Amino acid sequence: MAKIIAIANQKGGVGKTTTTINLAASMAATRRKVLLIDLDPQGNATMGSGVDKYQVPHTAYDLLVDEVPAEQVIQRETSGKFHLIAANADVTAAEIKLMEVFAREVRLRNALAPVKDDYDYIFIDCPPSLNMLTVNALGAADAVLIPMQCEYYALEGLTALMDTIGKLGQLVNPSLQIEGILRTMYDPRNRLANDVSDQLKTHFPEQVYRTVIPRNVRLAEAPSFGSPAMYYDKSSAGAKAYLALAGEMLRRQEAGAITSLVTE
Secondary structure, X not given: OOEEEEEOOOOOOOOHHHHHHHHHHHHHHOOOOXXXXXXXXXXXXXXXXXXXXXOOOOOHHHHHOOOOOHHHHOEOOOOOXXXXXXXXXXXXXXXXXXXXXXXXXXXXXXXXOOOHHHOOEEEEEOOOOOOHHHHHHHHHOOEEEXXXXXXXXXXXXXXXHHHHHHHHHHHHOOOOEEEEEEEEEEOOOOHHHHHHHHHHHHHOOXXXXXXXXXXOHHHHHHHHHOOOHHHHOOOOHHHHHHHHHHHHHHHHHHHOOOEEOOOO
16 A cells, blocks of 8 residues: 655745655656656646646546546656656646535545555645645645755744644544655755754754755756656766655655654
8 A cells, every 4th residue: 555645835945846756756766656646736746757737638636626536547657657647727726626525625535545555655746835735635645745945934934834734634634644854955055054954953853854955956957858857867966865865765664763743
């Protein structure tokens, strides 16, 4: 049965979609069966996976609103060698439509049930806000991965973000856990970045990944070629970092070292 991980942060520009694509590709490279679900109406994860968001026959909208079976919605050919449930502007309407349906918070969880056994990992790219799409992701997920930059405002908002996600988890998914906090766009020459990184490790010692994602031009370029960094430039620091993150996650899972996000 797949482990479902929602990659979420209500702050935009923290490398959330970059993390989703490259982590999915890195896990697929370890011979794990991976599904990426794009719940962001911008469709960046879809395009970054080498799939034209304007040409897909089905999107997450069809899955959540029209209840098209997941088996029919999944795209099986991507540049990252993982499967994909795509998104485009149509998904914007899904949030509005979901307000009108019964059990709207668990539509994604119910939709994934028939295919969950087909994968080792399912990664969900959430919108940069805590809307009904994000609530669905949290309702379906086993754990949440939070990417964040080492900046003052990011640190200030992290505790509030974790508290908000925790409260949502208690309402829609009491077994929700925290997978980890990932430092992204990290520049070791920046004194503030180092200070924030040290504070993160002090306050969240069990949650912060040892792996750090550097600020890397190849990571920024790869999406424009519709490719994860490891297939765009496998020797780049960014590609190596996400492979290292996948390895760290696998070791953590084997050791059972995941900290509960939702308290009893």
